[in-house]
Amino acid sequence: MPETITPLAVSAYTVTSALGYGLADHRRALEAARGGLRPNDFSEAPLACWIGRVDGVEEAPLPAALAAWECRNNRLAWLGLQQDGFLAQAEAAIARYGAARIALVLGTSTASIGATEEGYRRLHDGRMPAELERPAIHMPHSLTAFVADALGLQGPALTVSTACSSSAKVFASAERLIRLGLVDAALVGGVDTLCGSVLFGFNSLELVSPERCRPFDRARRGLSLGEAAGFALLERAEAAPQAPRLLGYGEASDAHHMSTPHPEGLGAELALRDALARAGLDAAQVDYINLHGTASQKNDEVEAALIGRIFPASTRASSTKGYTGHTLGAAGIVEAAFALLALEHGFVPGNLGGDEPDPTCGPQFAWQHERRDVRIALSNSFGFGGNNACLAFGKAAA
Amino acid sequence: MSLRIHVEGIGVWSPQLADFAALRGWLDGTPPPAPTAKPPAATLPANERRRAPESVLLAIEVAGQAVAMSGRTAAELACVFGSAFGDLSITDYMCETLAHTPTELSPTRFHNSVHNAPAGYWTIATGCHAPSSAVCGWRDTVGAGLLEAAALALADQRPVLFVCGDVAGAGPLLPLSGCTQAFGCAFVLAPEASERSVATLSLELVSRKETNTEASALPAAWGEANPMASAALPLLSVLAGRNRRCAMAAAGELGLDIHRENIA
Numbered sequence: 001m002p003e004t005i006t007p008l009a010v011s012a013y014t015v016t017s018a019l020g021y022g023l024a025d026h027r028r029a030l031e032a033a034r035g036g037l038r039p040n041d042f043s044e045a046p047l048a049c050w051i052g053r054v055d056g057v058e059e060a061p062l063p064a065a066l067a068a069w070e071c072r073n074n075r076l077a078w079l080g081l082q083q084d085g086f087l088a089q090a091e092a093a094i095a096r097y098g099a100a101r102i103a104l105v106l107g108t109s110t111a112s113i114g115a116t117e118e119g120y121r122r123l124h125d126g127r128m129p130a131e132l133e134r135p136a137i138h139m140p141h142s143l144t145a146f147v148a149d150a151l152g153l154q155g156p157a158l159t160v161s162t163a164c165s166s167s168a169k170v171f172a173s174a175e176r177l178i179r180l181g182l183v184d185a186a187l188v189g190g191v192d193t194l195c196g197s198v199l200f201g202f203n204s205l206e207l208v209s210p211e212r213c214r215p216f217d218r219a220r221r222g223l224s225l226g227e228a229a230g231f232a233l234l235e236r237a238e239a240a241p242q243a244p245r246l247l248g249y250g251e252a253s254d255a256h257h258m259s260t261p262h263p264e265g266l267g268a269e270l271a272l273r274d275a276l277a278r279a280g281l282d283a284a285q286v287d288y289i290n291l292h293g294t295a296s297q298k299n300d301e302v303e304a305a306l307i308g309r310i311f312p313a314s315t316r317a318s319s320t321k322g323y324t325g326h327t328l329g330a331a332g333i334v335e336a337a338f339a340l341l342a343l344e345h346g347f348v349p350g351n352l353g354g355d356e357p358d359p360t361c362g363p364q365f366a367w368q369h370e371r372r373d374v375r376i377a378l379s380n381s382f383g384f385g386g387n388n389a390c391l392a393f394g395k396a397a398a
Numbered sequence: 399m400s401l402r403i404h405v406e407g408i409g410v411w412s413p414q415l416a417d418f419a420a421l422r423g424w425l426d427g428t429p430p431p432a433p434t435a436k437p438p439a440a441t442l443p444a445n446e447r448r449r450a451p452e453s454v455l456l457a458i459e460v461a462g463q464a465v466a467m468s469g470r471t472a473a474e475l476a477c478v479f480g481s482a483f484g485d486l487s488i489t490d491y492m493c494e495t496l497a498h499t500p501t502e503l504s505p506t507r508f509h510n511s512v513h514n515a516p517a518g519y520w521t522i523a524t525g526c527h528a529p530s531s532a533v534c535g536w537r538d539t540v541g542a543g544l545l546e547a548a549a550l551a552l553a554d555q556r557p558v559l560f561v562c563g564d565v566a567g568a569g570p571l572l573p574l575s576g577c578t579q580a581f582g583c584a585f586v587l588a589p590e591a592s593e594r595s596v597a598t599l600s601l602e603l604v605s606r607k608e609t610n611t612e613a614s615a616l617p618a619a620w621g622e623a624n625p626m627a628s629a630a631l632p633l634l635s636v637l638a639g640r641n642r643r644c645a646m647a648a649a650g651e652l653g654l655d656i657h658r659e660n661i662a
Contacts, residue, residue, distance in 0.1 A: 002554060043500070044496075044500070045500045045501070047500075047501075099651075100605070100651065100652070104649075109512070109513075113489070113493075116489065116493050116571070117493050117496050117497070119493075119570065120493035120494055120496065120497040120570070121497045123497075123570060126569070126570060127570055127573075128570050128574065133574070135574040135575070135576075136536065138571060138574050138575075139482065139483060139534070139536045140482075140483070140484055140513055140534045141482070141534045141535055141536040141539075144535075145536060145650070148649070148650050149650070153650075154605075154649075154650065154651035154652065155649065155652060156542065156545055156603075156648060156649050156652060157535065157538075157542065157649035157650060157652070158533055158534075158535060158542045158543075158545075158546055158649075159533060159534045159535065160531060160532070160533055161484075161512075161513035161514065161532050161533065161534060162512075162513070162514040162517070162530075162531055162532050163512045163513075163514055169531060172529075173531075173546060173549070175553075176549045176550060176553035176554070177549055179553050180401070180549055180552060180553055181399065182399050182401075182545075182549065182603060196496040196500055197492055197493075197496065197508075197511070200496060200500040200501065200503045201492070201503060201505075201508035201509075201511070202508075203501070203503075204503045204504065204505040204508050205505045205508065205509070206505075251529035251530075251531070252527055252528070252529060253517075253521040253526055253527050253528060253529065253530045254521070254522075254527070255473075255521045255522050255524070255525050255526055255527055256522065257522065258509045258510070258515070258518050258519070258522070259505075259509040266527065267527060270527055383512075383514065384509055384512045384514070384518065385512060385514045385515060385517055385518025385519075385521070385530075385532075386518060386521060386522065387514055387517065387518070387530060387531075387532075
């Protein structure tokens with residue numbers, strides 16, 4: 001078992017998704033049980049499904065100085081950075097610590113591959129159209145390189161791309177760099193945008209639901225894809241005594257299958273126990289778990305069983321994919337933000353879409369919105385290739 | 399700031415280099431014959447080897463070499479897989495198919511397209527439940543990934559397998575990638591010196607402008623054919639005992655000054 005870590009302050013965080021721009025929009029939608037999914041109006045070719053699309057990205061070009069980075073994913077990243085005063089807090093941290101003493105660790109599954117897809121639709125003599133002949137936006141590092149450039153960061157800069165656990169694992173990488181003293185703070189997060197690769201890719205695996213996704217419902221038919229941007233600023237606890245805390249994290253591998261979870265949730269359980277051990281917590285101390293809950297047959301069955309065998313009924317659990325859709329590489333940061341909102345505002349989001357609960361779901365499931373004190377909240381994120389992560393957050397020590 | 403890390407195993411593969419012994423041969427002036435056309439990737443079961451894309455074969459080949467040299471058990475090693483581009487031949491296939499017949503996209507090629515496909519195949523083949531990651535930093539992937547892997551080894555006091563590799567670009571992405579041939583390398587890194595250690599490295603975080611590398615005796619064409627080779631070959635030359643120090647970029651403004659302290 002790993003040693004407990006010294007908690008870090010989450011001194012700022014923000015999220016932008018189909019539910020809106022910034023934390024207030026998200027909190028309102030979660031409290032009103034109002035989902036953000038709509039019939040697919042995104043893909044070039046028709047595909048009958050529902051998506052979590054962010055409004056307004058088309059009307060929000062990057063500032064002229066950043067135009068070399070222009071593409072939907074970087075636009076969404078830039079929109080996301082403007083919310084909740086996050087950019088100003090990041091700039092204040094740069095002024096406080098120095099640009100070389102802040103790490104940038106971002107997660108993404110497909111980065112700006114939408115721009116690559118667009119180029120292929122408009123090839124000239126086998127070459128990208130001139131305005132897309134920008135190598136940097138066709139690389140999976142596009143997002144991180146853009147944010148580093150936009151903020152003038154000069155420290156370590158890393159993209160984590162482990163499919164749907166990407167922007168959960170960034171917290172782990174950042175904590176290690178701070179613990180070793182290589183940096184004083186870290187800007188973490190993730191951005192993924194809707195694109196043909198994921199819509200038709202998940203469709204090819206028969207994992208896309210033709211209706212709104214219904215996590216943990218007995219009649220669930222697969223996932224709804226979404227897009228989102230989220231960011232958090234991590235610092236040592238003394239820098240922000242009142243801020244919520246990153247208490248721990250866990251990472252583990254299924255060693256089972258590329259696109260199907262381990263049937264007993266072995267990697268997911270190892271990641272969860274790793275997170276509890278680093279946080280120095282017993283399972284019974286956990287008030288809320290934001291579940292991975294994609295609404296795929298297999299994920300929800302395995303995850304429901306995991307929750308049932310580890311947690312008492314006093315631990316509340318729900319998936320929020322019914323609100324945002326599955327935002328893939330951004331899901332980790334989106335759901336970390338939901339766990340932090342739960343801590344700060346004292347509520348448990350209801351599991352939207354679970355109208356007829358699957359019989360594997362135990363008494364831990366919160367089917368409706370609940371007002372209650374949340375002191376400790378976890379967030380699960382599991383990805384293709386059997387890549388599992390779990391984050392543990394808590395209120396600032398009284 | 400500097401990190402001290404002990405190297406226990408080294409793997410390398412390119413169309414000119416079958417393994418680390420072959421690289422030593424080149425440095426000694428006795429270049430061995432070129433390896434087989436495809437990385438053998440013997441760690442994979444035969445059926446997986448047939449299905450796996452070239453990027454996975456490359457990563458598994460060098461990972462297998464490094465772990466074998468270390469004498470460690472693969473299942474016990476946390477692992478970090480770096481690739482600047484992912485598998486560009488799959489990206490080329492996906493984008494081409496999406497442009498014309500999106501509903502015919504192959505499910506196998508889709509799940510092989512994730513950046514962590516090599517990490518997935520590796521952990522499945524070796525029964526590894528330890529943390530695994532997949533990272534990138536474009537031209538700075540080797541340095542950024544090495545920093546991530548060394549930080550994991552030192553922070554959690556556990557041995558870590560660091561693998562990086564890129565296959566050649568394809569289609570319209572070939573000129574944009576500047577990558578015309580495969581190159582991969584892998585290292586088993588440990589936080590403590592032991593009888594397994596083959597070299598001790600100090601990694602110093604410096605401004606990129608302050609880095610310097612001794613000239614390498616390896617053919618310049620290898621680095622020109624693959625950005626990852628350009629970054630990694632000087633480090634391999636240091637580990638082969640030919641040079642004492644090298645430098646590589648770890649991010650936009652950040653460099654790693656790497657110094658070999660001793661060699662077994």
